Amino acid sequence: MDNYSHFFYWDGPNRHDLWRNGVEIQEAGKFFPDMMVDEAGKFMAENRDKPFFMYWAINNPHYPLQGKKKWLDYYKNLPSPRDKYAASISTMDENIGDLLKKLDQLGLRENTIIVFQSDQGFSREDRTFGGGGSAGDYRGSKFSLFEGGVRVPAIISWQKHIPANQVRTQVSTNVDWFPTLAAYCNIKMPARKVDGVSLVPIINSNDAKTNHPVFNWQSGGGNANPQWSVLDGDWKLLHNPLESTKAELTPEGYFLVNLKDDPSEKANVADKHPEIVQRLLVTHKAWLEEVFTQ
Structure with missing residues (x-):
């Protein structure tokens, strides 16, 4: 949305898009x-x-x-x-x-x-x-x-x-704020499972262990060839990552990196560690099954 006209511009038709509590308001120029x-x-x-x-x-x-x-x-x-x-x-x-x-x-x-x-x-x-x-x-x-x-x-x-x-x-993620704020405010969490974990122990001590020793992402690419990654400690396996070249990926589209050794993710070491690729692939598939069966 344009910050002054408050019109939403994309592919068209463009439209005025400024609202307060469900009521359209006109504040052009502000x-x-x-x-x-x-x-x-x-x-x-x-x-x-x-x-x-x-x-x-x-x-x-x-x-x-x-x-x-x-x-x-x-x-x-x-x-x-x-x-x-x-x-x-x-x-x-x-x-x-x-x-x-x-x-x-x-x-x-x-x-x-x-x-x-x-x-x-x-x-x-x-x-x-x-x-x-x-x-x-x-x-x-x-x-x-x-x-x-x-x-x-x-x-x-x-x-x-x-x-x-x-x-x-x-390692933490934005879903951790929900249980963190609930803990600080003494609000009981719902009985159902939530993805986040309270950050209070980590905020209190730099020596606290991460809430997410393993973490998964998936985004874009459709069902046929999605972009995903799984982080396990220092090891990170990516599939079809955006801003990569075909030449640096394996034929299956994998990119493996050890973030401690290569935080800039410059070199794909998948060919050197096929056992880690397979282990993280199993981890990713298990996560997908959990997500889509909940």
């Missing part, structure tokens, strides 16, 4: 992320005297890359598309800061758990001018199951309850 800060601030003010949960899915830095003018000016000397992506990121940072200021003004900061969760790697799509973001040393971007597509930032903050300025490297 910057949508600023509107999100205002709406969220009103919600928190109205609910300041009782427990609340707010899922605030800010749209930056998703395309269209429409950063505020002051940030576009600030980054004007960067090459394109880095300039536009950087402006979008700084606009997002500023909007998040504005929302946290509202939390401070309401006197709720110490009694509010804040989670920041990115959903995927940066985009290389045409609508982001082919890139602008960076995954550092990691390979891959949005849609890819290489580390650059799935290893993304997450932050949790709760003043006087969670240690500040700590870093954790254990």
Whole structure:
């Protein structure tokens, strides 16, 4: 959605797409992320005297890359598309800061758990001018199951309850937030099985074991030739990974890597370790059967 006209542009027909509680509203010219800060601030003010949960899915830095003018000016000397992506990121940072200021003004900061969760790697799509973001040393971007597509930032903050300025490297995923927040809020989890596992032990200690010694992904490609990967400790087996070349995959489409030895996923070692390929293939098939029979 365009942040100023609030029209949704894709293949057409294009349409106005701004709503509040199911009612279409007309606010042409207002910057949508600023509107999100205002709406969220009103919600928190109205609910300041009782427990609340707010899922605030800010749209930056998703395309269209429409950063505020002051940030576009600030980054004007960067090459394109880095300039536009950087402006979008700084606009997002500023909007998040504005929302946290509202939390401070309401006197709720110490009694509010804040989670920041990115959903995927940066985009290389045409609508982001082919890139602008960076995954550092990691390979891959949005849609890819290489580390650059799935290893993304997450932050949790709760003043006087969670240690500040700590870093954790254990494997975790966004579904872990549900049981984590439930644990902090003393809310009983449902009896049925959920995919996530509480991160509280890991947040409390860097020595805690990962919740996910084995983890599976599958995305895209249809039923005939899907993209999937399975992580088991340092070993990761990928099938048909996006942003790979046919020449570097096995005839079956496999790419095996040891992330400890090769965190940038540059070399396929599937031919050197066929027994590991087979073991992880069995793991993946067992996971698929569990998913589709639940």
